[in-house]
Amino acid sequence: MEDEAVVRLNSVTKSYRLGSVSVRALTDVSVEVRRGDFVALAGPSGSGKTTLLNLIGCIDKPDSGRVAIGGVDVTDSPLHRLAGLRLNTLGFIFQTFNLVPVLTAYENVEYPLLMKNVPRRERDERVRRWLAKVDIEAQAKQRPDQLSGGQRQRVAIARAMAGDPKLVLADEPTANLDSETAARILDLLVEINRATGCTFVFSTHDTSLIARARRLLRIRDGRIVQHAPAGEVRQEEAFV
Amino acid sequence: MLTRIAFRNIFRNRRRSAITLLVIVAGAIGLILFGGYKAHTIRALRESTIRNRLGHIQIYKLGYSKSESQKPLEYAIDNIAEIRRAVEQDKRVTMTAAQITLMGLLSNGEKSETFIATAVEPEKDRLMGSQRLLSGTNLPLDEPDAVLLGRGLAASMHAKPGDYLTIMTTTVGGSLNAVDVRVAGTFTIGVKEFDDRALKIPIKGAQQLLQTSKVEKLLVFLKETDDTAAVHGDLQKLFAEKSWALEMKEWSELAGFYHQVVAFYNGIFGFLGVIVFAIVVFSVANTIMMSIFERTREIGTLMAIGTTRERVWRMFLLEGFVIGMLGGILGVVAGAAVATIINHSNMMLPPPPGYTVGYPLKILMQRNVFVTAALISIVTSTVSAILPALKASRMKIVDALGHI
Ligand SMILES: Nc1ncnc2c1ncn2[C@@H]1O[C@H](COP(=O)(O)OP(=O)(O)OP(=O)(O)O)[C@@H](O)[C@H]1O
Numbered sequence A: 001m002e003d004e005a006v007v008r009l010n011s012v013t014k015s016y017r018l019g020s021v022s023v024r025a026l027t028d029v030s031v032e033v034r035r036g037d038f039v040a041l042a043g044p045s046g047s048g049k050t051t052l053l054n055l056i057g058c059i060d061k062p063d064s065g066r067v068a069i070g071g072v073d074v075t076d077s078p079l080h081r082l083a084g085l086r087l088n089t090l091g092f093i094f095q096t097f098n099l100v101p102v103l104t105a106y107e108n109v110e111y112p113l114l115m116k117n118v119p120r121r122e123r124d125e126r127v128r129r130w131l132a133k134v135d136i137e138a139q140a141k142q143r144p145d146q147l148s149g150g151q152r153q154r155v156a157i158a159r160a161m162a163g164d165p166k167l168v169l170a171d172e173p174t175a176n177l178d179s180e181t182a183a184r185i186l187d188l189l190v191e192i193n194r195a196t197g198c199t200f201v202f203s204t205h206d207t208s209l210i211a212r213a214r215r216l217l218r219i220r221d222g223r224i225v226q227h228a229p230a231g232e233v234r235q236e237e238a239f240v
Numbered sequence B: 001m002l003t004r005i006a007f008r009n010i011f012r013n014r015r016r017s018a019i020t021l022l023v024i025v026a027g028a029i030g031l032i033l034f035g036g037y038k039a040h041t042i043r044a045l046r047e048s049t050i051r052n053r054l055g056h057i058q059i060y061k062l063g064y065s066k067s068e069s070q071k072p073l074e075y076a077i078d079n080i081a082e083i084r085r086a087v088e089q090d091k092r093v094t095m096t097a098a099q100i101t102l103m104g105l106l107s108n109g110e111k112s113e114t115f116i117a118t119a120v121e122p123e124k125d126r127l128m129g130s131q132r133l134l135s136g137t138n139l140p141l142d143e144p145d146a147v148l149l150g151r152g153l154a155a156s157m158h159a160k161p162g163d164y165l166t167i168m169t170t171t172v173g174g175s176l177n178a179v180d181v182r183v184a185g186t187f188t189i190g191v192k193e194f195d196d197r198a199l200k201i202p203i204k205g206a207q208q209l210l211q212t213s214k215v216e217k218l219l220v221f222l223k224e225t226d227d228t229a230a231v232h233g234d235l236q237k238l239f240a241e242k243s244w245a246l247e248m249k250e251w252s253e254l255a256g257f258y259h260q261v262v263a264f265y266n267g268i269f270g271f272l273g274v275i276v277f278a279i280v281v282f283s284v285a286n287t288i289m290m291s292i293f294e295r296t297r298e299i300g301t302l303m304a305i306g307t308t309r310e311r312v313w314r315m316f317l318l319e320g321f322v323i324g325m326l327g328g329i330l331g332v333v334a335g336a337a338v339a340t341i342i343n344h345s346n347m348m349l350p351p352p353p354g355y356t357v358g359y360p361l362k363i364l365m366q367r368n369v370f371v372t373a374a375l376i377s378i379v380t381s382t383v384s385a386i387l388p389a390l391k392a393s394r395m396k397i398v399d400a401l402g403h404i
């Protein structure tokens, strides 16, 4: 039987050393994300959202506990050995967009496909398809500094999606955008999730966005305090 | 794609790249100019050493170079005409010249000076152009008792063209012999120590003085210096065939001063190369390091989305390589331009140590000088990028992503 969990974290702990003191960022976190899910990771600033996403994204290591992505336990593999997994299985969307400044929108989307050695024609087809989906066709030849914040994040979404990932991780993808643009970006993610069945985990502390998720993970002081379908959460928002 | 990124980043930060390129170009120009100057000087010295003095190959009686005999011409060639005819058959040979070296006393009746004479065939000596005539004429073709005096020797003898002097030496038999000679002219070869003792006499006169019909050596001149080894080999075969007991030396075995000069210039060139290398390393490493620092978050992003360490490393190495390429190409073009300007400006250099005449500054545009300069730029620049690139590829992704 195939494992339906794209992400499985088992009592994961992570702390940072700040000089001589050790700061606990995550304590005994166990999380499971199912295929096709659309998960909001909500919590106040400093609660551990970024830390958790970094562990799921295989760009940081837990102190203890186990991490499995797509059914593969990656806890013991060094991070640089996981470049292939990140390239082939994961997609990243960043709060600050993080496009390569010297590349055009087209080339930014093409980048992961080149790393994956996707043949030229298929590459071109995929880049164009995704640029069209995020509505950036007209700006394909522009560089990031010639694009608005919303447009840049659309390019970043196309870049994350073009590689055909199983799981997309987005750390506060809309925090640098105005609320109207943020809502449209989230619409886009929801739509992609629905159309492709790709799993999404995004973090936010914007309550208006939480309601758009199918599931909610609420985190506080490094612990998961709620794990629920998002619909049941709405009325509780007032009490947070 | 990595190439594209490397290229564009170089052009993105124009000012910084321009400064780095300027450093590389300046280094390349320096190498090309000095390398070209060195090549020209060495080639000129080589050719003048050969054509004015040594010939490409010298032929002696077998045993000549090993002998420590005090007697003049103990090892001498007797069948000179026959050898000459055979050697001159070779199409690569332009001329042969017989010579005898002898020492003795020169006297004007009031005082004597020791001299070192080169006995030459006057018509061959003219073709060699060994000396610069200061007064009088060259050695006449049919006057065995005429001599040329080096500048210093003439001054010491208070001799001028037309004067008569007496030369004395030991004959091949071991007795003393003297003959009166007419001073035909005075000359310099540009080296004071030599001019103070030098005397030239027709070989016929010297043979009479030494009471012999033999010669000490036969100088062989070639069209192309590069043929020396080949002709040497062929002559060896020829002599073996004819059972002539002869031995040979190539010019390079005889040109001690030439080799000193070559070593000296190579030393300076090496030193210059090291300096250029150091400056370029520093400059390029600095540029790449700044580039990496500014692009830390970009590097973190690229690694997060699945770029391997090796590719990040290669990307920055490539940046160093591209900078070196651009610098090398620009440097070669600029170096060629500057060299051309210098060659057309007829600048004169002061005489080198030991010489009394200066010579024009010329830069030889040799291909390997340009290739060396370009290669040093490219290799140095790439090498300088290795450590920064390694540092970039070893960054922790989360730290790099958190970098502002
Ligand atoms: N590199 C670090 N060094 C030291 N402490 C860190 C580091 N990164 C995070 N922390 C600490 O770990 C805890 C969790 O941080 P994290 O960035 O995961 O929170 P967050 O929920 O993403 O916050 P925000 O909403 O502000 O982005 C915080 O107390 C933070 O101060």
Ligand SMILES: [Mg+2]
Residues within 6 Å of the ligand: A049, A050, A051, A171
């Ligand atoms: Mg965060």
